[in-house]
Amino acid sequence: MRRPQRSRPTPHDPSGPAGALGNLPAELNRFVGRKDELADLGRLLNESRLVTVVGVGGVGKTRCAAKIATLLEKRYCDGVWMVELSALHDPELLDHALVDALGLTDHTGRPPRTTLLEHLAGRQLLLVIDGFEHFVDACAELVRELLRRAPRLRVLAAGRLPLELDGEVTFPLAPMTDEDAMLLFEERAAAVRPEFRLTDHNRTTARELCHRLDGIPLALELAAGRLRALSTEQVLQRLDDRLQLLTGSSRSALARHQTLRTAIGWSHELCAPEQRLLWARLSVFAGQFDLEAVEYICSGADLPAESVLDVLSGLLTQSVVLREDSVAGTRYRMLDTVREYGAEWLAATGGTDRLRRRHRDWFLGLATMCELDWFSPRQDEAAARVESELPNLRRAMECSLDSAGEAHLAQYLAGTLWFLWVGCGRLSEGRHWLNHVLEEESSYDSSRLKALWVLGHVAVLQGDPVGAVCALQECRDEADRAGDSTALAYAVHRMGCLALLTDDMCEELARRELGDGPYESGLRAGGQLDLDAAVARALRSGPAQPAQPLVRLPGPGKTRRPAASRTSGRGGPERC
Numbered sequence: 001m002r003r004p005q006r007s008r009p010t011p012h013d014p015s016g017p018a019g020a021l022g023n024l025p026a027e028l029n030r031f032v033g034r035k036d037e038l039a040d041l042g043r044l045l046n047e048s049r050l051v052t053v054v055g056v057g058g059v060g061k062t063r064c065a066a067k068i069a070t071l072l073e074k075r076y077c078d079g080v081w082m083v084e085l086s087a088l089h090d091p092e093l094l095d096h097a098l099v100d101a102l103g104l105t106d107h108t109g110r111p112p113r114t115t116l117l118e119h120l121a122g123r124q125l126l127l128v129i130d131g132f133e134h135f136v137d138a139c140a141e142l143v144r145e146l147l148r149r150a151p152r153l154r155v156l157a158a159g160r161l162p163l164e165l166d167g168e169v170t171f172p173l174a175p176m177t178d179e180d181a182m183l184l185f186e187e188r189a190a191a192v193r194p195e196f197r198l199t200d201h202n203r204t205t206a207r208e209l210c211h212r213l214d215g216i217p218l219a220l221e222l223a224a225g226r227l228r229a230l231s232t233e234q235v236l237q238r239l240d241d242r243l244q245l246l247t248g249s250s251r252s253a254l255a256r257h258q259t260l261r262t263a264i265g266w267s268h269e270l271c272a273p274e275q276r277l278l279w280a281r282l283s284v285f286a287g288q289f290d291l292e293a294v295e296y297i298c299s300g301a302d303l304p305a306e307s308v309l310d311v312l313s314g315l316l317t318q319s320v321v322l323r324e325d326s327v328a329g330t331r332y333r334m335l336d337t338v339r340e341y342g343a344e345w346l347a348a349t350g351g352t353d354r355l356r357r358r359h360r361d362w363f364l365g366l367a368t369m370c371e372l373d374w375f376s377p378r379q380d381e382a383a384a385r386v387e388s389e390l391p392n393l394r395r396a397m398e399c400s401l402d403s404a405g406e407a408h409l410a411q412y413l414a415g416t417l418w419f420l421w422v423g424c425g426r427l428s429e430g431r432h433w434l435n436h437v438l439e440e441e442s443s444y445d446s447s448r449l450k451a452l453w454v455l456g457h458v459a460v461l462q463g464d465p466v467g468a469v470c471a472l473q474e475c476r477d478e479a480d481r482a483g484d485s486t487a488l489a490y491a492v493h494r495m496g497c498l499a500l501l502t503d504d505m506c507e508e509l510a511r512r513e514l515g516d517g518p519y520e521s522g523l524r525a526g527g528q529l530d531l532d533a534a535v536a537r538a539l540r541s542g543p544a545q546p547a548q549p550l551v552r553l554p555g556p557g558k559t560r561r562p563a564a565s566r567t568s569g570r571g572g573p574e575r576c
């Protein structure tokens with residue numbers, strides 16, 4: 001069975017033209033300078049179908065790409081769309097990320113690449129790809145095929161190295177000019193100290209500071225953040241000390257690379273000890289995170305949970321952490337360069353493995369909670385929450401697969417996220433993860449069985465009867481052997497769903513030993529195409545209300561009893 005793709009509702013930039021298609025992020029603060037660079041980028045995009053902005057981390061590639069895309073929105077009748085890849089760690093999910101960024105939903109069993117090509121084939125749009133450098137080969141292969149098959153598509157990429165494709169125009173983004181750097185420093189400094197102005201007294205010092213930081217926007221913003229506590233002269237003096245301390249690790253390294261690392265390292269050293277500790281531990285997150293997760297994952301004897309908010313606020317003040325408001329609530333994130341620096345410090349303390357496990361445990365609990373909330377008045381909230389946490393959920397599965405003897409946790413998580421795969425239009429990615437986790441050996445029958453029946457469910461919805469039967473029959477056989485009546489019931493139920501969608505309904509019912517209750521008799525009537533009788537009997541039936549045990553969630557969580565309405569089509573919640 002094949003269902004046509006559809007586009008999900010698409011956001012647009014409120015600063016753009018009314019009704020503009022796309023998903024460009026709104027600016028959180030004013031874009032400063034870069035007038036000549038933006039003009040050059042606009043000209044190049046008019047002449048070439050692939051332009052790649054390259055440069056050192058922190059030089060402003062992402063911001064420039066987003067700004068020129070906003071300015072050129074009116075050129076593209078099918079919109080400007082941005083996909084951020086830095087939080088993605090598996091190149092096999094690259095196609096899924098683009099499908100998601102474009103707001104596409106495809107309930108067929110087709111590969112996501114096919115969905116992309118079909119959607120883009122006749123459309124005139126600009127695709128902005130950011131943060132691809134950690135799997136440049138896979139990204140280059142995808143972009144090559146998209147450009148060949150979609151003649152009206154243009155791509156603006158931003159990364160630390162080019163894609164090296166035929167027809168690609170590379171635009172090296174240099175550090176800001178002295179004038180632009182001064183403007184940026186003054187504006188960002190005024191944001192933390194409203195009374196700050198460049199005067200004859202501090203202008204020379206500020207110019208020297210911008211020069212020492214090589215005009216790199218990230219370094220300038222970090223330096224401006226220090227003006228909350230220091231004068232411009234003190235900032236320059238302390239920067240000089242850190243330059244002397246931290247440069248020279250590699251004579252062949254570019255000065256800009258050393259300077260950026262120095263700026264981040266200098267900001268790190270000026271943090272209080274508990275801020276440094278939290279900075280390192282926050283590096284375990286992928287993409288966005290919220291306060292509740294930070295309080296559980298990053299707290300400990302040396303950082304009590306009740307103090308996390310104050311320490312996090314300090315990192316926000318210093319622009320180490322950024323705040324983002326979304327439909328899922330107040331969220332936070334770290335720039336990639338800042339996160340990488342924190343990850344190095346976490347590894348140096350030997351805390352990486354422990355923090356990854358705590359991160360994994362938290363998101364196992366989150367998935368369990370959202371599964372329980374799916375059949376409740378909080379379904380919209382659960383959907384928004386789990387969508388925003390997808391990069392972290394992926395990392396949690398990766399952590400379990402990387403840890404010896406813990407594959408069952410990845411299987412449990414992939415199965416528990418059935419509502420994300422099925423209810424949020426991510427069948428293809430769900431199929432990817434379910435197949436992947438089931439390749440691993442596991443001694444925990446219940447986790448494996450759950451992943452199997454969910455895989456069968458996904459295959460049914462994708463119109464893949466062969467894949468569905470294989471997964472569901474294996475689930476039935478193993479559940480029967482293990483005495484797992486819940487998994488057996490799910491497998492039989494999904495087999496019935498498959499039979500409803502194929503020509504095997506009557507044969508399937510004939511093979512089954514169904515009971516005589518109103519639900520079973522209704523199912524028989526449906527199989528015999530007596531729809532009026534089937535509906536009447538189904539309306540008289542009420543789903544059984546199995547006992548709902550208490551569920552203890554990882555983290556600061558609470559013991560919760562799911563509402564009775566959550567039992568539709570599901571057994572009692574499982575425990576990991």
